[in-house]
Amino acid sequence: MSGLENFLFSFFNLKVMATYLPLVAQGLALTVLLALLIVVAGLALGLALAVLRSFGIRPLNWLIIFTVDLFRALPPLVIIVLLFFGLPTLGIGLSGFAATWLSLTLVLMAFSEEIYWAGITAVPKGQWEAARSTGLSFLQTLRMVVLPQALRITIPPLTNRTIAITKGTALGSVVGVAEILGASQSAMSFSANPSALTLGAIAYLVLFIPVVALGRWIETRFAWKR
Numbered sequence: 001m002s003g004l005e006n007f008l009f010s011f012f013n014l015k016v017m018a019t020y021l022p023l024v025a026q027g028l029a030l031t032v033l034l035a036l037l038i039v040v041a042g043l044a045l046g047l048a049l050a051v052l053r054s055f056g057i058r059p060l061n062w063l064i065i066f067t068v069d070l071f072r073a074l075p076p077l078v079i080i081v082l083l084f085f086g087l088p089t090l091g092i093g094l095s096g097f098a099a100t101w102l103s104l105t106l107v108l109m110a111f112s113e114e115i116y117w118a119g120i121t122a123v124p125k126g127q128w129e130a131a132r133s134t135g136l137s138f139l140q141t142l143r144m145v146v147l148p149q150a151l152r153i154t155i156p157p158l159t160n161r162t163i164a165i166t167k168g169t170a171l172g173s174v175v176g177v178a179e180i181l182g183a184s185q186s187a188m189s190f191s192a193n194p195s196a197l198t199l200g201a202i203a204y205l206v207l208f209i210p211v212v213a214l215g216r217w218i219e220t221r222f223a224w225k226r
Contacts, residue, residue, distance in 0.1 A: 017195050027180040041108075054142060054146075108165045
């Protein structure tokens with residue numbers, strides 16, 4: 001067997017790919033579900049923290065800053081392992097799926113809060129003053145004047161961070177989550193052939209190329225016009 005034939009047999013074995021395609025497809029579906037849950041919860045919690053921080057309550061702000069810095073500093077894999085293996089010692093058991101979701105949600109929450117906060121502080125102070133001078137309350141000013149501008153500013157960094165964190169779903173394979181990577185690793189173990197990993201790589205491309213294209217469209221659609 002020549003070098004090329006050996007390479008194709010090892011990484012592009014069509015028989016192995018066809019056999020384990022259903023398993024990897026199940027992993028793809030689980031990855032999509034996990035990613036959607038992470039994005040929705042992470043972005044919503046990040047926005048909630050940024051809004052709370054805008055009230056300027058000093059002890060609360062210190063707590064928010066500490067929490068955000070903590071989850072920005074810790075690697076996601078460390079958080080997953082701590083939650084999955086550490087919480088049972090306190091009598092709180094989490095499944096691999098729940099531990100992965102919670103960990104990546106907390107990380108996305110931390111990064112998105114900082115992005116939202118940067119957007120809010122980027123809105124000129126005069127916008128606040130002008131809105132308040134018309135009789136709008138603080139909350140009305142924040143909701144109707146400041147947040148619409150801030151959210152538009154934050155779209156590009158939020159899009160990039162969201163794509164980056166959703167690719168982190170592969171870390172779930174460490175705690176037995178059968179997402180794309182976990183399913184591909186199982187298939188490789190059963191078949192004793194790495195073609196299953198190639199199939200997993202193709203599944204990631206099928207999933208994330210449209211996501212990246214959508215992110216680019218959103219950035220273009222909502223960018224400030226010059």
